[in-house]
Amino acid sequence: MTEIFDAIKKSAIDIKNLIETGDTSKSSNENSTGDTQLKLDIASDEIIEAIFKNVSCIKAIVSEEQEKIVPLNENGKYLIAYDPLDGSSLVDVNLSVGSIFGIYEKEFTANNLVAAAYVVYGPRVELVIATEDVKMYRLINNEFKFMQELKLNEKGKLNAPGSTQNCWSSFHKQLIDDIFEDGYRLRYSGGMVPDLHQILLKGGGLFSYPGTTDRPKGKLRQLFEVFPFAYIYEKANGQAVDGFKRALEVETTHIHDTTPCFFGSNEEINRVLKVYKENAK
Known part of the structure; x- marks a missing residue:
């Protein structure tokens, strides 16, 4: 599992750099649910897939931007479903966006989810990882540093x-x-x-x-x-x-x-x- 989180960290740094310099215009493609893909969506998806291909414990992946499950390593243990750049249409007005990752075993169903993570690309880049608890990390000098554990109150505002x-x-x-x-x-x-x-x-x-x-x-x-x-x-x-x-x-x-x-x-x-x-x- 550590390999997967390290891969997510690497992809987050690459996507951060892409957001800062990449093309925010629309592509000529649509995703599986009929949404027009931005060029940032496609490029972010390619970044994550390329990094995950080198992680031997990942058996297969599926992206919100792709039609089908992509097999990676036959002997891998984990399946990953991810949204490479959620809220990408907000980039051109300089609002925060993110990446979301669900880590599954055996098959892509809720009862097989064993961990999850997301990245926020905003004024600061933050990564949240949930296994048995929920921990937040912040990108500082190109490394993710642990900041705090996250807990919800019984009632919010x-x-x-x-x-x-x-x-x-x-x-x-x-x-x-x-x-x-x-x-x-x-x-x-x-x-x-x-x-x-x-x-x-x-x-x-x-x-x-x-x-x-x-x-x-x-x-x-x-x-x-x-x-x-x-x-x-x-x-x-x-x-x-x-x-x-x-x-x-x-x-x-x-x-x-x-x-x-x-x-x-x-x-x-x-x-x-x-x-x-x-x-x-």
Whole structure:
């Protein structure tokens, strides 16, 4: 596993340099879910794949930017699903973006997730790794230095409501309105990685990306985004759910499946579960 984390660190440094100097324009390609790929997406994906190819314990990888699983080392133990540059459309307006990694054994399903990590590329580059606990590292003089262990409080203060608001269910809108009425502060950049990172560092709150009338199964992808962060939040004493059950109990039928998702500290997630149960059809 150490080899994998070292590879993630190396890729993070290379992607940081790419973000600072790379082309932020659109390519002529689309990814598997129909999103137009930026040239930064493609280049970041190539960086990670090239580095992972040299790690003997990695059996196969799958990227949000690619259609299929890519076999690497027949005798490898681990499978890695990753989003090479989440929120890449924010780069050209100089907002924080990130990379997300889920480390699996045997097959790409939530119950086989054994570790997770993400990188935030912002004013500072920070790496968070979750195994049995959640540790944050910061890039200083081209090396990642341990900074702190991350734990969520039972209750937070931040609210990051995602997805298209005019497609929300009426009860979800009421839930979000009630949370703001209770004094929570809006913190939403449009980037999953920086928003979830902020909630972790500030001790708690709620990030939501529900199912909507236009996307009943949500927009965020299970293997690359939802499951890794669900693992991280649970290890940080928080929760992640799809509205009704643990996110890590959601079934995967295809590598690019999506799911509604909610991440946060216990009080906020219990509140979500109560509202969704009361309004279940």
